[in-house]
Amino acid sequence: xxxxxxxxxxxxxxxxxxxxxxxxxVRHRGPDASGIHIKETAGLAHARLSIIDIASGQQPMRTxxxxxxxxxxxxxxxxxxxxxxxERHGHIFRTASDTEVILHAYRQWDVDCVSRFNGDFAFxxxxxxxRRLFASRDRMGVRPFFFTRQGRCIYFASEIxxxxxxxxxxxxxxxxxxxxxFTFWCPLAPRTGFKGIEELEPGHRLIAESDRLVCEPxxxxxxxxxxxxxxxxxxxxxxxxxxxxxxxxxxxxxLRSDVPVGAYLSGGLDxxxxxxxxxxxxxxxxxxxxxxxxNAEFDETAFQNEMVAALGTAHxxxxxxxxxxxxxxPQVIKAAERPILRTAPAPxxxxxxxxxxxxxxxxxxxxxxxxLFAGYDIFKEAKIRRFIAAQPQSSRRPLLLRKLYPYLPxxxxxxxxxxxxxxxxxxxxxxxxxxxxxxRFRNTASAKMFFSGALKAELGGYDALADLRDRLxxxxxxxxxxxxxxxxxxGLLLPGYILSSQGDRAAMANAVEGRFPFLDHRVVEFAARIxxxxxxxxxxxxxxLRDAFQDLLPKTIANRIKQPYRAPxxxxxxxxxxxxxxxxxxxxxxxxxxxLFEPRAVEKLMTKCNSGRxxxxxxxxxxxxxxxxxxxxxxxxKQAAQPPARKIA
Amino acid sequence: xxxxxxSRIRAFIQDNFLFADNLDAFANDASLIEAGVxxxxxxxxxxxxxxxxxxxxxxxxxxVPENLDSIASISAFVRFKxxxxxxxx
Numbered sequence: 001x002x003x004x005x006x007x008x009x010x011x012x013x014x015x016x017x018x019x020x021x022x023x024x025x026v027r028h029r030g031p032d033a034s035g036i037h038i039k040e041t042a043g044l045a046h047a048r049l050s051i052i053d054i055a056s057g058q059q060p061m062r063t064x065x066x067x068x069x070x071x072x073x074x075x076x077x078x079x080x081x082x083x084x085x086x087e088r089h090g091h092i093f094r095t096a097s098d099t100e101v102i103l104h105a106y107r108q109w110d111v112d113c114v115s116r117f118n119g120d121f122a123f124x125x126x127x128x129x130x131r132r133l134f135a136s137r138d139r140m141g142v143r144p145f146f147f148t149r150q151g152r153c154i155y156f157a158s159e160i161x162x163x164x165x166x167x168x169x170x171x172x173x174x175x176x177x178x179x180x181x182f183t184f185w186c187p188l189a190p191r192t193g194f195k196g197i198e199e200l201e202p203g204h205r206l207i208a209e210s211d212r213l214v215c216e217p218x219x220x221x222x223x224x225x226x227x228x229x230x231x232x233x234x235x236x237x238x239x240x241x242x243x244x245x246x247x248x249x250x251x252x253x254x255l256r257s258d259v260p261v262g263a264y265l266s267g268g269l270d271x272x273x274x275x276x277x278x279x280x281x282x283x284x285x286x287x288x289x290x291x292x293x294x295n296a297e298f299d300e301t302a303f304q305n306e307m308v309a310a311l312g313t314a315h316x317x318x319x320x321x322x323x324x325x326x327x328x329x330p331q332v333i334k335a336a337e338r339p340i341l342r343t344a345p346a347p348x349x350x351x352x353x354x355x356x357x358x359x360x361x362x363x364x365x366x367x368x369x370x371x372l373f374a375g376y377d378i379f380k381e382a383k384i385r386r387f388i389a390a391q392p393q394s395s396r397r398p399l400l401l402r403k404l405y406p407y408l409p410x411x412x413x414x415x416x417x418x419x420x421x422x423x424x425x426x427x428x429x430x431x432x433x434x435x436x437x438x439x440r441f442r443n444t445a446s447a448k449m450f451f452s453g454a455l456k457a458e459l460g461g462y463d464a465l466a467d468l469r470d471r472l473x474x475x476x477x478x479x480x481x482x483x484x485x486x487x488x489x490x491g492l493l494l495p496g497y498i499l500s501s502q503g504d505r506a507a508m509a510n511a512v513e514g515r516f517p518f519l520d521h522r523v524v525e526f527a528a529r530i531x532x533x534x535x536x537x538x539x540x541x542x543x544x545l546r547d548a549f550q551d552l553l554p555k556t557i558a559n560r561i562k563q564p565y566r567a568p569x570x571x572x573x574x575x576x577x578x579x580x581x582x583x584x585x586x587x588x589x590x591x592x593x594x595x596l597f598e599p600r601a602v603e604k605l606m607t608k609c610n611s612g613r614x615x616x617x618x619x620x621x622x623x624x625x626x627x628x629x630x631x632x633x634x635x636x637x638k639q640a641a642q643p644p645a646r647k648i649a
Numbered sequence: 650x651x652x653x654x655x656s657r658i659r660a661f662i663q664d665n666f667l668f669a670d671n672l673d674a675f676a677n678d679a680s681l682i683e684a685g686v687x688x689x690x691x692x693x694x695x696x697x698x699x700x701x702x703x704x705x706x707x708x709x710x711x712x713v714p715e716n717l718d719s720i721a722s723i724s725a726f727v728r729f730k731x732x733x734x735x736x737x738x
Contacts, residue, residue, distance in 0.1 A: 414689050417713045421682045422689060446685040450668065601668035608665055613697075616690025 002059070003029030003047035003508075004071040004145075005162045006124055008133035008208050009153035011041060012166065019045040021165040026158050029073070029508045035060055037069050042126035042133060044071040049511050051075070051361060052258050057097035064094065067129050068106065072099045073158055074121035074143040075515070077253040082116060106134065111205055114218050118253065118520060122200070124156055133208040139219045140368070140519045141189075141202030141495025144504055148197045154208055159505075160197055160337045164636070171636040172196070175458045178596070181339050182625060183445045183464040186496025188471065190215070193338040193632070202495045219521070221491045222473065222528065223483035229531040236534055236544065243526065244548040250520035251277040254364055261515070262287040262355060263364045265315065267303030269542060269553075269560055270366025270375070274517055276552035278364065279311045288313040289355050289363065291347040294321050298566055303557060310554045318354040320347040325572035326579040330631055335509045336501040337636070339629040341444065341621040344567045348506035356510040363507075367498060368518030371490035372527035373542040374482060374535040375562050377405055381423065382436035382485050383536065389425040403539055406561065433472055434465060436485035441465060447622035450597045450605070468492075482532040490524075569620035573627050574609035585630045594633045597626055654703075655724045661698050662720065666691055677721040682714060692717065699723070705730040 003026030019036040023045035030047030037060035046059035079098035091104040105113035120142035124135040147156040177187040190198040203219040265288040293299040308315040325346040401419040537543035550558040591599040681687040716726040
């Protein structure tokens with residue numbers, strides 16, 4: 001795990017200094033070593049976090065003939081098997097690193113080599129003979145890759161802040177991205193928050209040759225047509241057994257490391273399965289880490305302790321209060337490089353700091369299970385809403401709404417008619433491909449009422465939902481409704497928010513590498529083929545996953561109802577303990593100067609938040625969104641990029 | 650009386666749900682749910698405001714959209730409740 005940066009095309013003046021500045025901006029991702037390499041029209045830079053082949057895995061790495069060079073962030077977990085295969089083809093290796101495997105794999109299979117990789121990766125490879133830059137990113141979007149064009153040169157990096165060190169490249173806020181973030185929680189890739197700066201989409205590769213630049217998919221997240229699930233002919237026990245074998249193998253593969261590997265343990269089903277799987281695979285004492293909260297609404301300490309006792313792990317936890325979140329939040333936004341509508345990434349920054357303090361660099365996590373096996377409440381919600389909409393005259397079906405969100409007391413306490421009003425389908429909803437997510441998108445989008453008149457005018461009639469509908473795969477309408485909902489989570493929110501703002505950026509802020517066994521593409525592809533009824537049995541979420549691992553878990557964990565990971569939102573920025581920077585950031589003149597929100601509306605929202613009255617989802621999301629947008633605006637567009645220290649080892 | 654009730658309710662909704670000063674364009678009979686103005690917590694906020702500012706008691710059975718989903722329906726509901734109190738007194 002590392003930071004990468006570079007350029008391809010007409011080299012900038014002072015190319016070495018430009019590269020040094022770029023990699024300096026992402027040095028937090030790889031504090032162990034750094035290096036740059038310039039050859040002809042390509043410049044590559046690397047900041048290293050040493051995990052595999054510590055002695056000889058330095059980058060940028062070159063082939064013996066100096067024809068290929070690479071800067072690489074991430075891991076190719078099946079590098080051992082690929083190396084054996086490449087050696088059979090006559091390739092000779094000089095190191096024991098996975099980086100060198102990419103170079104030889106490219107030489108053997110050209111740009112199709114990425115289809116053979118099982119890993120989390122983002123890399124840029126320069127082929128001097130073909131005068132080509134070849135870059136690629138893992139299938140699910142674990143590792144980041146951003147790029148922009150300036151004149152006849154492409155600049156790329158792990159984080160946008162590296163691009164902003166290049167003379168002439170500036171951060172200009174993209175209003176459409178802001179609209180998308182205030183609807184979906186993330187921009188729709190390849191769009192980022194800034195005009196002219198793109199991200200390479202998950203599962204894509206970029207090929208640049210002289211005047212040609214192509215970004216194309218090498219893998220797509222897809223689902224079978226409804227009723228045609230490949231695994232439908234097999235029995236549930238058979239599928240369960242294969243799922244278990246596959247996930248154990250994916251976990252074992254992710255234990256490959258030359259440094260110790262720990263695990264996050266939230267107390268929920270998913271991280272408990274991964275932790276139990278590690279203990280099942282190897283017998284040594286595992287180190288586990290977790291976040292705790294002083295507010296029972298968010299805290300899962302009891303479940304964490306239960307797993308620690310059951311598995312005998314050596315455990316450390318970091319307690320987090322709203323004041324901690326408030327104090328840390330500017331750093332969270334600097335890392336995320338985009339506005340966020342929830343504070344949930346902040347405690348994960350504290351968690352990665354704890355991991356680092358305990359001298360660990362690598363952790364396994366349970367990320368991805370909710371998307372692949374229908375764990376989130378939104379899947380249940382959509383199923384019930386669809387069930388009600390099918391028989392609108394039924395008086396009994398709406399009673400199922402009572403089964404939703406038991407951890408949200410203010411919702412659970414609502415009258416039946418109000419519940420039906422909140423979750424009932426509007427005319428036309430049933431045929432909308434976004435049916436499953438319409439309540440969430442509409443709720444989130446209500447925060448756009450705070451947008452300034454100027455921003456609204458600039459957006460014109462832009463319709464984020466219509467934009468998303470237009471991007472859905474052609475076969476989407478023929479998928480099962482659960483698969484459609486899963487696609488929106490796994491294809492949109494997972495890379496756009498969970499794996500980025502809350503994942504890579506939160507861990508790499510403290511140079512910690514997260515590894516995600518559920519996101520092994522073999523598990524992803526297998527899960528997509530499992531019939532929906534095995535994922536959600538009636539309203540039992542993650543049915544087949546629970547059953548596949550129940551023998552390794554305490555019963556209370558195996559049968560635990562999903563409690564989504566959340567953190568205190570508005571209380572982190574309001575009330576008597578609010579951090580001092582909030583009043584500066586939301587000062588009327590600052591809000592007016594930024595021109596993104598109506599200052600008077602922001603004042604009224606702050607008055608409400610400071611009143612101590614209970615706040616709903618919308619108020620919390622609006623406040624976090626406004627605070628983070630103002631911080632983001634001030635950080636990236638007002639201040640010139642800080643010149644980083646040029647320390648190239 | 651009527652104007653005052655409606656204007657107080659409108660002011661509360663403007664300050665707490667719409668976050669604006671003058672939104673005359675928001676019709677008295679517009680649905681607060683359909684317009685995305687009110688969510689589950691908002692219903693409880695509204696009930697708390699009506700009870701404290703108008704001195705009425707709202708039973709659980711009264712907390713339904715028919716009574717509380719527009720400025721007009723809320724105003725009518727408050728007037729009905731106040732009249733009930735007056736007739737009992």
